[in-house]
Amino acid sequence: MAVWDIKERNNLVRSNQVTRGDRGVICGGHAAPGGTSDVIDFIQISTAGNAADFGNISSADRTNGSTVASSTRGLYFGGGSNNNTENTIDYFTIASLGNVADFGNLSAVRRGGSGVGSETRGISMGGSTPSAYVNIIEFMTIANTGNATDFGNLGAARNVGASVTSPTRGIRMGGIQ
């Protein structure tokens, strides 16, 4: 009969947590002069190597969209081009290759927002519409589907900031206003 040391068992499981969350996913973009891309690539972050095909976002015409992720689900939202800007939120299961599914909508069309978030909540900060930068902050509950909900406002209408996140804080850095 085995005698279980609960602490050791816990450590074994927890050690597996360290290896979880090792996939990076890259969505859309401009692929060539005048061209847009619906390609989703993925990489194994801990292991250097080339990206491989993951699937496709819902439309190629969604350059400069934003992303948030839990440990299991990725969201790609907004984006656009000279002729089009979208409020679409796509989602996909990070562990499984494949195309996206519809999650819901941002409150308005937007591109260039900064995506931050935790395991449960994804937040869009700022961005631009076809006519102006915006100061809108809104959030999505990643495990559900549905439309984004108002969170608050940035200090000013701002676009294309870098986004970084801890479990408690979402931070945008620089950009244009």
Add this chain to the structure above:
Amino acid sequence: MLVLVLLVRQEELEWEEYSSMAFINVIEFVTIASTGDSTDFGDLSAVRGNAAGVSSATRGIAGGGRTPTFVNIIEYITMASTGNATDFGDLSVTRSYAAGASNSIRGTFVGGYTPDESNVIDFVTIASTGNASDFGDLTVARHYLGGLGNGHGGIDHSTFQRPSATYITGSGRALYGGGYTPGVSTVVNQIHIPTLGNTSDFGDMNFAKGASMNGGSSFTRGVAAGGWNSGPAYTDMIYAIEMSSRGNGFDFGNLVGARTQPVNISNSTRAITAGGQAPSKVMDYYAIATAGNAADFGDLSTTASNSQGAVANTTRAIIAGGNDGNGHENVIEYVTIATTSNTTDFGNLTVSRTKLSAVDSKTRGVFMTGYTPSNVNTCDYITTASVGNATDFGDTTAVKRNCSGVSTHTRGVLAGGLAPGTINVMEFITIASTGNGTDFGDCVSAGYDFFGVSDSHGGLDVSK
């Protein structure tokens, strides 16, 4: 034409810009679990837009961007504090409009504009400082792309997530997946080895696959490589599934070469895929904890072995029987899992056979059933830490082949098979004794050539 192209390129880059635009160095933050307006955090070292961000729970990093001149600057902030950014190093290629994707240790900067679309991926170690190093390339060079990682800084890795309300890692969960029922199946079913009963649904494979014989597993992850897909064709795909929570598996990586009917075996850290019909004497290996492609381990002693059985203890993998293309084998050979090498002779089975199954404890391996070229009910065993010929163990309840074996250190369970038609029978043996098989329960669907993995087989030191 050149003028037109240049105008298009300029428009692509500036459609985010308006007449009153200004680059800023503002850093601001929100508290994710609340709602409210952003709060000032500090400043970047200079005004900059279109940088890519990566982060751990403690440090956030911005790389590249434009001022509007493209820059290679990388600088960082400490997430829990406030203050200005500090120099980290430089990107390997100066660029803007890149994406960031990170886990808690490493941040990657992906693609961008140089000013041409870039396929560059470079990376930094978040907790250190220094210049970015080459990582690899995108499939298609592009900019204005979105990046994410499923282990980024916003995911609290320190929080213990209970696998389930009733499941304890290493408690005897086994999964049977794929196989032929009679078409190539994606279904994964589970049993609790210490408790007799029928299989129940666990999840689905992300691709249909059969003939990936045996399976490897750590305490927490099951893997099965190679086989026959729904193409139909030989496959090099390595499939993985988390043992702790019911759900679907995922694509783990690829073998060195596609082959069917290889045998998979492991200890807690490394899996080995041996032989298979390509024909192949190749053995591949990979680390179970880290998704990726397999590497060459060494060679089997025979040139075209497939449909073997395999057992392991924590240090040694032992492969027996199979078909080398000229006949059914009685060869038993072994490798030390932590090294790479060709196999070494171990001994012989009591009956030469192929399409056999295997179960193991930390000290004993039992090879069960097979094809001679007729189905047999033979069970014979070896002591895994020694070398020598196999010894008669007993008989299964029927003559059959292409069954799938899983085990704890106490009990081995054999599921499905061909007898000669497809069967749903599960039977078990007590590994430490000798004796005949006893009814365990039924598979939900009759089938054969399932992969079988468990969280407490002989290759796992369950005393820890």
